[in-house]
Amino acid sequence: MTLRKWTFTVDPEDAELRLDQLIAKRTELSRRSAREALKLGGVQVDRKRVKVAGKVVKPGIEVRVAFDPDLPPVPTTPIPVVFEDAWIIAVDKPAGLATQGTWATDRHDLLALLKTQRPDLSLFLHHRLDQGTSGLLVLGKDPKANKGLAEAFAGRDLEKLYLARISAPLEACTVDAPIGRIRGADPGRFGTANPQSGSAGVDLIEPRSARTDFRPATAEETAGLVPGHWIVARIHTGRTHQIRVHLVHLGHAIVGDALYGGAASDRLWLHAWRLGLKHPVTGEDLRLEAPPERFRA
CATH class of the missing domain: 3.30.2350.10 (Pseudouridine synthase)
Known part of the structure; x- marks a missing residue:
């Protein structure tokens, strides 16, 4: 089995259906699989993820459904921290882990894993790595760092x-x-x-x-x-x-x-x-490195 996706617009005659019922009617999924897709974050209503099976959707609204029956268990591997202070955190992303939610899930990604690892933090993403790529990823911890990080990654003042x-x-x-x-x-x-x-x-x-x-x-x-x-x-x-x-x-x-x-x-x-950048709050020159341990002989 592979990832399956559907996109449809709610018809007037379906306006009273629960979301899991609606998905079962308009896709090839059973209500049980529809509820699983909802739980994993694979359903978007008007481009926003929804996980409530009993939600009723108004006519004319777009619904996107993605379901991957072969998703592995939600990862629990601790994410290594390369650098951290009051404003930013730099981590070493494992290979095979999406940076943020995919079509089918918002539970099998780096951000979701970091939220379980560090529930005390509100993290802000300013750049991404491909799912198969490992290594350095810098996130904001405090709104004071966001403007500087956004400007750094949007411009050419970094050494990546x-x-x-x-x-x-x-x-x-x-x-x-x-x-x-x-x-x-x-x-x-x-x-x-x-x-x-x-x-x-x-x-x-x-x-x-x-x-x-x-x-x-x-x-x-x-x-x-x-x-x-x-x-x-x-x-x-x-x-x-x-x-x-x-x-x-x-x-x-x-x-x-x-x-x-x-x-x-x-x-x-x-x-x-390796990543070289000016600290978005202090202006300090940072030189960060994540050794490529998975490529060692």
């Missing part, structure tokens, strides 16, 4: 370094190529109009400027890691799948990146390694 393993050597280079969603791609993918990536002539939705610097990693930087062709990527913009897409642009997909044609592996070999 990633480690990636590819299948063949790559010389130092810079890719400055707009990235856009590939129209009609299922599952959703991003791309650049580039012959090496097999995307020449593709229809890109709203391509936006993107720049990434690549260089081979040094022996010192990769000491103790699984042998292979390791590179360091520095991103100057924050586009979805940016490093993955720019490496495909060069004909060097990341090992384990099945979505973009990378060599087969049981993991995506991409890690958010």
Whole structure:
């Protein structure tokens, strides 16, 4: 079984139905599965998650339902904290964990897990990592930090370094190529109009400027890691799948990146390694690092 999704508008004759009844009528789910989807956070009414099975929805309102019967148990693994003070917290996100809620759930993600780990905190998200990517993620703890973090991640005042393993050597280079969603791609993918990536002539939705610097990693930087062709990527913009897409642009997909044609592996070999930024409240220069422990030999 795989993720299944439905979108529909409530008809006048269904206006008196409970939400679980409505979902069972308008989708292929039973009422039991509808209630499970609601509990997991897989139901949105007017673009807002709803978990109340007895809710009645007015005619004309859009309902989105997503259900994945193969979701694993809700994770309970503690999230490692790399840095914390009164205003921000930096964590080392495990691979395989979504940063925030997905179509089918708002319980199997980093934010949900941090809320159970640290119920005393109100956390504010300003950037994301792909589900398969591990490493550094910085969140605001106090509203005083939000403006500075938002400006930092929206601008180019950060030094964001990633480690990636590819299948063949790559010389130092810079890719400055707009990235856009590939129209009609299922599952959703991003791309650049580039012959090496097999995307020449593709229809890109709203391509936006993107720049990434690549260089081979040094022996010192990769000491103790699984042998292979390791590179360091520095991103100057924050586009979805940016490093993955720019490496495909060069004909060097990341090992384990099945979505973009990378060599087969049981993991995506991409890690958010180091982050340099000015503290959003104190102005202090922060140099944060999450060692790539999952790639050690």
